[in-house]
Amino acid sequence: MINPVPRVRFAPSPTGYLHVGGLRTALYNYLFAKNCGGQFILRIEDTDRNRYVEGAVVKLIEALKWVNIDYDEGPDKNGNYGPYMQSERLDIYKKYALELVEKKHAYYCFCTPERLQSLKEEQQRQKMPQAKYDKHCLHLTKEEIDNNLKSGMNYVIRLNVTEGDKISFQDIVRDRVEFDRENIDDQVLIKSDGYPTYHLANVVDDHLMKITHVIRGEEWLSSTPKHILLYNYFGWEKPVFAHLPLLLNPDRSKLSKRQGDVAVEDYKDKGYLKEALINFVALLGWSAGDNQEIYCIEELIKKFSLERVNKSGAVFDQDKLKWLNEIHLRSKPDNEIIPIIRETLKNNSFDERIFSDEYLGKIIVSMKERVSFPQEYVLNCRYFYEAPVEYDKETATKRWKEDSAKLMQKLIDEIEKLDNPEKHDYENALATASEITGSGKGNFIHPLRLSVSGTGSGPGVYDILDIIGKDETIKRIKKAIAVFS
RNA sequence: GGCCCGUUAGUGUAACUGGUUAACACGUUGCCCUUUCACGGCAAAGAGUACGGGUUCGAGUCCCGUACGGGUCACCA
Numbered sequence: 001m002i003n004p005v006p007r008v009r010f011a012p013s014p015t016g017y018l019h020v021g022g023l024r025t026a027l028y029n030y031l032f033a034k035n036c037g038g039q040f041i042l043r044i045e046d047t048d049r050n051r052y053v054e055g056a057v058v059k060l061i062e063a064l065k066w067v068n069i070d071y072d073e074g075p076d077k078n079g080n081y082g083p084y085m086q087s088e089r090l091d092i093y094k095k096y097a098l099e100l101v102e103k104k105h106a107y108y109c110f111c112t113p114e115r116l117q118s119l120k121e122e123q124q125r126q127k128m129p130q131a132k133y134d135k136h137c138l139h140l141t142k143e144e145i146d147n148n149l150k151s152g153m154n155y156v157i158r159l160n161v162t163e164g165d166k167i168s169f170q171d172i173v174r175d176r177v178e179f180d181r182e183n184i185d186d187q188v189l190i191k192s193d194g195y196p197t198y199h200l201a202n203v204v205d206d207h208l209m210k211i212t213h214v215i216r217g218e219e220w221l222s223s224t225p226k227h228i229l230l231y232n233y234f235g236w237e238k239p240v241f242a243h244l245p246l247l248l249n250p251d252r253s254k255l256s257k258r259q260g261d262v263a264v265e266d267y268k269d270k271g272y273l274k275e276a277l278i279n280f281v282a283l284l285g286w287s288a289g290d291n292q293e294i295y296c297i298e299e300l301i302k303k304f305s306l307e308r309v310n311k312s313g314a315v316f317d318q319d320k321l322k323w324l325n326e327i328h329l330r331s332k333p334d335n336e337i338i339p340i341i342r343e344t345l346k347n348n349s350f351d352e353r354i355f356s357d358e359y360l361g362k363i364i365v366s367m368k369e370r371v372s373f374p375q376e377y378v379l380n381c382r383y384f385y386e387a388p389v390e391y392d393k394e395t396a397t398k399r400w401k402e403d404s405a406k407l408m409q410k411l412i413d414e415i416e417k418l419d420n421p422e423k424h425d426y427e428n429a430l431a432t433a434s435e436i437t438g439s440g441k442g443n444f445i446h447p448l449r450l451s452v453s454g455t456g457s458g459p460g461v462y463d464i465l466d467i468i469g470k471d472e473t474i475k476r477i478k479k480a481i482a483v484f485s
Numbered sequence: 486g487g488c489c490c491g492u493u494a495g496u497g498u499a500a501c502u503g504g505u506u507a508a509c510a511c512g513u514u515g516c517c518c519u520u521u522c523a524c525g526g527c528a529a530a531g532a533g534u535a536c537g538g539g540u541u542c543g544a545g546u547c548c549c550g551u552a553c554g555g556g557u558c559a560c561c562a
Contacts, residue, residue, distance in 0.1 A: 011562090012562085013561080013562045015562090045562060046562095047561090047562080048560095048561055048562065050561080051561065051562080109560095113560080116559095116560090124486095127486080128486095128487090129486065129487035129488085130486085130487045130488075130558060131558075132558090154560095156560055158560095174489095174490070174491090177489070177490080178489090179488070179489070180488075183487070183488050183489090183558085184488095185558075185559095187559095188559080188560050189560095190560085191560040192560055193560075195560085197559090197560070197561085197562085198561075198562050199562095202562090217556095218489095218490070218491090218555085218556060218557095219556060219557070219562090220556095220557095220562090221489065221490065221556070221557080222488070222489055222490085222556070222557040222558075223557075223558090224489095225489095243490085245490090245491080246555070246556070248555080250495095250496085252554060252555075253554090253555075254555075254556075280497095283497065283498075283510095284497070284498095285497090285498095286498090287497085287498050287499070289498095289499070289500090289501095290499085290509095291498095291499080291508085291509050291510075293497090293498090293509085293510055293511085310497095310498080311490075311491060311492095312490090312491050312492065312554095312555090313490095313491075313554090313555065313556090314496090314497065314498090315495095315496055315497075316496095316497095317495095317496045317497060317511070317512085319496075319511060319512055320496070320497065320510080320511045320512080321511095322511090323510090323511055323512085324511090326524095330524090367523095368524085369522095369523055369524040369525085370522070370523045370524080371523095395521090399521090440520085441520065442520045443520095445520060445521080446520075446521075449521065455521090455522090456521060456522075457521055457522030457523075458521075458522060458523085459521095459522085459523090460519085460521085460522095461521080
């Protein structure tokens, strides 16, 4: 082992949002680090200038902050191995690339994009199994190279893959993986704009930053032999690799935007809790081996191990995520839910200031088992915030009968007698009205619910009455009588 | 197409170094609770472990082949 303290890293390229697959990778890195008392580093792989997105790094960091995946070192958190933005490390990559050129493990290439293009087409025409660079520039003389360089020709630096033994490595999740060298292309290491490619940058940085375990998505598996070669050529000790299975769409293709939301921001906006998202994503490709499904982050840290990570891709199942959201939402204390309710009220043009915390607290109690998302504390029970503006048609025809108006009037009479009523007082009032009229309770309960809520479902009627209060109850029943007569 | 990886109910997973009717959760369906809805409780349907061979007294677990799926083959990460 290079270093007694494990160091891992999450190395996303800044695309403008955090992909849930990236979240899972970040999470596993984080869990692994925390589990073994190691360090977790955030490194930004921004070496593609064509893909530069304004503000992308900030959004990425915000997303990680939101889910509470905290890193020990990163762009905005100084460590001893910075800078943590690859675009700020150009000199370093150049230096190491030249070292490789010096050792003949890399070489200058002056081929034009046009030649590369026609080479590729030619190879395809000949039905070669795989298009590969033909090492044309490997055979340039020292003079030719110097002249080209001096005349300011565009160039790249390529990895010189020589013939030899198979390249194999141990992967924690996949065990031993083997590649033939003839299938490995002379990968560009330094691009003509002076920026490194991923392959060079990630190897150099992982070495310099003393990364011990490379935990990343399976899409990197086939370029790992190039990285192995680089470690060998530099004479550096290799990190341990762990390639995580992919996250998939319901049709088992790689999780993509077309088939649903992929950005953690999307899930946040929809009302998913970070606890639920983390819990869910942790279980996509990993399990502790017991039957536990509900986890908090501390338990995940305690139980996580790379050895128990699965090999096969996992479908991102929205139904299960929703279920987990319900579970985590129910265990959230009121003081965390109330601000969200107020926010939702504001967004739905209610004046949230007229509702006390105590009032909202009562709504939470009555709705807790009936919501999947926090905003449903408003959207699924607007009747707690305003009198029903319309009545559910189906419920009305089913529940408002011939004699309902008469019975409701009788109920009003009973409720009016109440002084500072509590929940059971309403219940008694209804029972009395039922007794006097000789009509069953159901003939009261259902039209009553319709009157006060406009719907046929929701919390118990007496709970609703207790929350909206006596005066509002009477007012709403009167209105319903008027509407349905 | 080449290379690499994978394959246990619809979905996510379990099944220690091969050992009884393949387990749990989500989802689905039904019943109970509740004069509503939901929660909760109970139950059911749903895979014989992609398929085919082998090894073995015995295989989801080991070996081989086939099929299917995915990833990757850039001066993108």
